[in-house]
Structures are given as structure tokens and as C-alpha cells.
Amino acid sequence: MKSTALILSASAIALSAMAPAHAQGDSITVAWYGGNWGDAFQACIGTPFTEATGIKVVPDIGTSTTTLAKLQQQAGAPTLDVAFLDGGISELAEEAGVLAPIDLKAIPNAANLADAAVYEGDNGVYAVSGGFYSLGLTYNTQEISKPPASWEDLWNDDYAFAVTIPSPSNSSGIPFIFFLNQMLGGTSDDFSPAFEKLKSLDAALYFDSSGAASNAFQSGEIIIGAHFNVGAWGLADAGLPIGFVVPKEGVWATDARLHLVKGGPNPEAAAKFLDTALSAEAASCLAANLYLGPAVKNVEVPEEVAGKLPWGESGSVDDLLLFDWNEVNAKRAELTDMWNRELAR
Amino acid sequence: MINSRSTVAALVFLPLLFFTAFFLVPLTVVATASFTNGDGVPTLANYARILLDTYHWSVIATTFRLGIVTTLICILIGYPLAWYLVRIVKFRSWRRLCVILLILPLFTSNIVRSFGWMVLLGRNGLVNETLQMAGLTERPLRLLGTETGILIGLVYILLPFVVLTIGNALAKIDHSLEQASADLGASPAATFWRVTFPLTAPGIAAGAIIVFALAVSAYVTPALLSGGRVTVLAVLVFQQYSSVFDFHYGGALAVTLLVFTMAIIGISSLVSRLGAR
Structure with a gap:
């Protein structure tokens, strides 16, 4: 050594x-x-x-x-x-x-x-x-006319197999599990609510890099998912039919x-x-x-x-859910392993 | 004599230095990390964690299944292609163009080509649209996020290697051997299986080893085409190095991949040598 x-x-x-x-x-x-x-x-x-x-x-x-x-x-x-x-x-x-x-x-x-x-x-x-920057609900405005209001919309049958969320290899992957778990009433000792819910998600792509997410939104492969406001508005500015909303449950940032x-x-x-x-x-x-x-x-x-x-549109820095990264980092290995066993197979 | 020896030494020195700095040293660093824990104490725990767990065996199985099937398909498609290029094409310029077309994709990055396949294999991609227009399928097939999708990408990316090695072997065959076989009364099929094919075996083996080693260690293609839904060893290694920062467990995964790959290549060459006897 x-x-x-x-x-x-x-x-x-x-x-x-x-x-x-x-x-x-x-x-x-x-x-x-x-x-x-x-x-x-x-x-x-x-x-x-x-x-x-x-x-x-x-x-x-x-x-x-x-x-x-x-x-x-x-x-x-x-x-x-x-x-x-x-x-x-x-x-x-x-x-x-x-x-x-x-x-x-x-x-x-x-x-x-x-x-x-x-x-x-x-x-x-x-x-x-x-x-x-935040990870919010990003959607294709041509396929979805009414802006989604809740993260629950990811589980809408109409969007089956056209959904994306970050994988643990992405920097937002593990915090997103924390976020979902909190939203579903889990605690930092019990992540089963988040994983139970994620198992029923018909996702086409767990993205490693935000570029892969942008690419999938661009090609129309994905019509709704979690994406960064920076990437989502970048696509919209390039003339693509992409919208970004902060759902009622809030966003992790x-x-x-x-x-x-x-x-x-x-x-x-x-x-x-x-x-x-x-x-x-x-x-x-x-x-x-x-x-x-x-x-x-x-x-x-x-x-x-x-x-x-x-x-x-109507928020401020106080509305962002900023988790304690030390807590997130402490759970990183365990949650990555759980993800691999439960979802990535 | 001494002079030529020192020339050889000088010629060997640079590649050796390069090999040491960019292959041996990093490999030693990875291997050392895999046999120690966070405090630097020697341990086998990282390997126990991998080998005593059925989850890891299922990932190993997926990885090598993809590697073996990719190799077989590449040979099945690559042999006729190489045959066409070497034996059937009569015009030199056309052959040259074919070879350029074959190796041209190698000049673009793996990432770009895999992104291309993401577009082709997608829900609304060319493949699904064609299938639906032809009335073969009613709803889009799931190709992305499946082993089939990864397989298509790997075969596309690795095919040139087999065509080149087999083509090289075919081009070297002395035609008089095949003519002799025909003169002695062998049918064209018998000539192929008993003369031509065995003579190209080294080319097939070389191509197979290249394709297999690249397929089982591929990261970009499986990562992009799996959509994170199929896990291979290289993806697990990347996760540990890039986001979990556990270089000990990650190193052990990398060494496991290396050892399994070498073992399979060793066994297959042993089998083929015994078979040739």
C-alpha cells in the first residue's frame, strides 16, 4: 500500500x-x-x-x-x-x-x-x-397537454415505459431515493417505502448521466421523468417541446x-x-x-x-429540499446495493 | 552481436516502460486495493462478498452470456462477410471501399454509436416503426433496456474485428491446397470443412478472443443500451469507482472480471487444441 x-x-x-x-x-x-x-x-x-x-x-x-x-x-x-x-x-x-x-x-x-x-x-x-439547481418533473409538452402536478404522475399508466429517473451512478440518484422515501412517509432507517414504490414504476431508462436523460427526452423515447432544471430548460431553449415543473411535493435540489x-x-x-x-x-x-x-x-x-x-415560478431558495449530504453519503453504498438487487435486473 | 543486442534492448525498453506505466502499475494499484480493507489491512473479505453471494453470480452469468453470444453471432455474420470480401469481390477498388466502410465506424466514439442505437431501438425508433409498418408487431417491442438491445449494440461495434482477422486468414490460404482437395475428389463442401475452415481457425480464434474480451469488459454500450435495467460487471465496477468510492470492493469486482475472462479464454483454447488433435 x-x-x-x-x-x-x-x-x-x-x-x-x-x-x-x-x-x-x-x-x-x-x-x-x-x-x-x-x-x-x-x-x-x-x-x-x-x-x-x-x-x-x-x-x-x-x-x-x-x-x-x-x-x-x-x-x-x-x-x-x-x-x-x-x-x-x-x-x-x-x-x-x-x-x-x-x-x-x-x-x-x-x-x-x-x-x-x-x-x-x-x-x-x-x-x-x-x-x-433542482431535479424536478420534466415532460414532453406535445404528449402531455396538462402540466403534471405531482410526482405520482410518473406512475400514470399512459406513460408506461416512457419514464426516466436517475440511477445511483448519477449524483442525484441516491438523494432522489431519499426524497421519494420522505415523500412516501419512510424514515432514514427504512427505505422500503421508496423501493416498493419504485418496483412498480415502468421506467424505460435509469439515467447515469444527465446527457443520457436529455438525449432520451429529445428523441421522444421518454415523455416524463425526473431531470435537472438546467438540462430541461436547455432542451426547451433549443426549441424542443419540453416543460419543467416543481410538483406539489416539492423538489430535491x-x-x-x-x-x-x-x-x-x-x-x-x-x-x-x-x-x-x-x-x-x-x-x-x-x-x-x-x-x-x-x-x-x-x-x-x-x-x-x-x-x-x-x-x-413562485418559489425561493427556502422551498428547496436540501438534504444533509453527509447523511446521503453514509447510505450511498447500502442504497446502491439495494437498487442493484431490486431494480437493475 | 553486442551491438544488435543493445539495439534490441533499446527498442524493447520504450514499449516496456509504456506497458509498465500504463498497464502494470494501474493493475497493481487495483489488485492491491482489492486485497485490503479501508485501513490497509490485508483481507479476502472483498472477494468473499462477491463470490459468496448469488446476486453477483447472476451478474457474472449475464456478463459472460452476453460475451459468449456476442462472439458467436460475430463469427456467424463475420465469416460470410470476410468470405465475400476476400473470395467474391473481384474489383480491387470495390473491395477497398468495403473495407473502408467496415472500419469507418471505428473512427467514431463508442458513445456516439451507442447513442445512435438508442435512437434506432427506441419506442418510436426506426426498428419499431419498420416492424409496425410492416404489420409484424402491433405495439412497439421493448429493445432498449433488455439483453437483446445490448447484444445488438455489441455485435455492431465488435463485428469489424472478426471480419478483419478472418479475412486475413482467408487471404493467406494457398489456393493450390483447395485445388488439390478438389482434384482428389472432395466436394466443395468437404473441401471447405476439411481444408479451408481449419486453415482459418487461427483467424477465428484471434477474432473471437478480441471480441469476447471487449464484450465482457464493455461499459459504454451496456450502460447506454441497458437503460440501467440490465447489470453487467463493468457497470458494477463503474458504480463503485465513480459514485460509491469503494475502491476495495470495486477493485475486487474488476479483478474478478479479469480472472473469469482469462479463465474462459484459457479453457476455450485448451478445448480447441484438444479438439484439433
């Missing part, structure tokens, strides 16, 4: 030596996601930050999981300054000890953060939210969070970057581009954007 660690750290050092060297202070390295998410982060946070400070932003593209792996490998000599991680992975990173505490006083815009958008651990604040990397090369610039990310302008830009629900108060969004935010 020790030799393994040695080899890993040796390759990490070799890799970091190969990484382009940037003189301290004139650039920072920020890990964020690919695709339209990365583009939006660049446009809404990266470019304004560079314009204001003259400090270049070097993106390091990867999913939350790969970024966490990088942070763990580089723990000795990090090259990243700021990391975007999804809820859930954020808690794992804190547990792994690769994050630096965030001094909110040093970040003027942090004063506007909603209470739910600040994450505190034993060593102080380890993450701040960059915006919320999570967020893309910003973290300071422990031992990162440019801590001061990193804190400034967080300040830019928490500005009202950045939040409203992300809302317009990705329909991310702002984590800071006093953000103005145009009306047509407001209706597409994770909490729906």
Missing part, C-alpha cells in the same frame, strides 16, 4: 512539474466542469474577474469526481487555487482534508449569501454556493459550490475570485445562462428567467 502511495505521489509530482508554470500572482487555476457549464462560468465569473484584476484564469476542466481525485493526488503540492465541486462531493473533499477554510470577512460579497449557501465544518466555512484549495499557490487571488463569483452580476449571469438559482440575495433576474429557476 505504501509503495502504491509512493508511485502515486511520484507521478503527481512529475505531472505537476510538467504543468505549465505560471508566475505567482498573474494567473490562478480554477477547476470547473466542461460543456455549457464551463462556458458559463468563464463568461460570468472568469472574464469579469480578469477584467477587474488583470489576473488570468486558467480553467482545469473535469467533473466534480475527477477534480476531487486531482485534489487528493496533489495534496502535497496543489496546482489548483479554486475548485468547483457539486454538493455531495464537496463534503467528501472536506472530509479528505484538501480544502482551506474560507474567511467570509475577507470576501465583501459573501455578506449577501443566503443562509443555506454557506457550508461550515469543524475548521470553519469550507464551501460557498455558486448557485442551486443541490448546488455547484466554490472551494479554496488547501495550500493553493495564490490564496489572495483565489479569495478575490470567490468575491467575483458571489457578486450579484455573476449570479444573474449564471441564472440567465444556466438557470442556476442565485445563492446570493438581491439578484435581479428577468421574468422569463425567473420562471425557469430551480424553485419554479
